[in-house]
Amino acid sequence: MAYTLITPATEELITVAEAKKHMRVLHNNEDDMIGIYLMAAIGRFQEQTSRVISKSTWQLTLDKFPVNGIIEIMRCTVISVQSVRYIDSLGAEQEINVQDVKLDAASEPARLSPAFGKSWPTTANIINAVTIEFEAGYTDAAALNKLDKAAIFLMTAHWYRNREEVVVGKTANEVPKTADDIMSLRKIPNGF
Template sequence: MKHHLTHGRVVTTIAPADEPITLADLKRQIRVDTSDEDDQLTAYIKAARELLEEHTERALVTQTRQLYLDRFPSCQTIEIPCTPVTSIESIEYIDPTGQLQELDPSSYVADLVSSPARIRPAYGRFWPAIRYQMNAVIVTFEAGQDVDEVPERAKQAIRLLAGHWYANRETVLIGTISKEVEFSFNALAGQLRWH
């Protein structure tokens, strides 16, 4: 039973500084040697990376995200539905008086090796009392990896999608996958999923 994830929502607060593939990489893939459409191609790369991250619940490159929960879990374990998590930046909560508080890092322990990453109160400690309201708990964390550590399968999936959107820009909306690339994309994404 995962009641602690029932109302959880993850948002990206600081986007990656770099994408898994470069503009030059995509242009080689689709055989484009002019700069006339660089902005559009860059948008395709970003959209493809975001879609792949959504399908795999994986952060491909270093970024900061926040997990919003309505309460601390009764089972005491917070699971972060994203991998890889590289650090827990903070845990904030709304106390019973309505004030935003930040937990002392010594009051909890994080397991960043497991997928999903887990956070529990330190030995002999418990989560504090909170005000009963939506999004009363905010976990800020860093996720992802360096660009040169991104798996080649992920890069290929991004090239595949971005190239497809470029070749079919008159008939395909960004964010959608046509049947002709869906099988390949799903095969690559399936290998990257962590559960």
């Protein structure tokens, strides 16, 4: 099972201006640097939680369809499924009509199964025989969870203010990782 980003977000839902407001930065001198830290924070958040912030297109590859019929999509929030393709037992690529699958986007992780009365076809016995393309992320900033934004702002501020791994005083102390605590609360559970 592997996830690949196909089309990155065209619109970022968390802005440098919002991050600066959180950090109480009033000048524009380091907007580019803050933007880099913000992008890194969003990336780390997404990697740690399996949540996608801004709408983007992803690909999930599997070696075969699951025996229990349910495919968990570990990139939330799933908006829609664009395609489900597979290599059949003769080695030819086939595509399943998206009307023949059911997406449960309300669950975390999202779940994909054959529609009522349908079943997954038999695939060739090869790696990456199944390819699912889907859109995930929030479609507008108002829908973003406040905890998600808090974790991202905390990481951005931390990296902006502490440009090294440790703060050195009389003794070296690691900066508190409040963002990690929030991300552990927001992590998508693996399996059911």
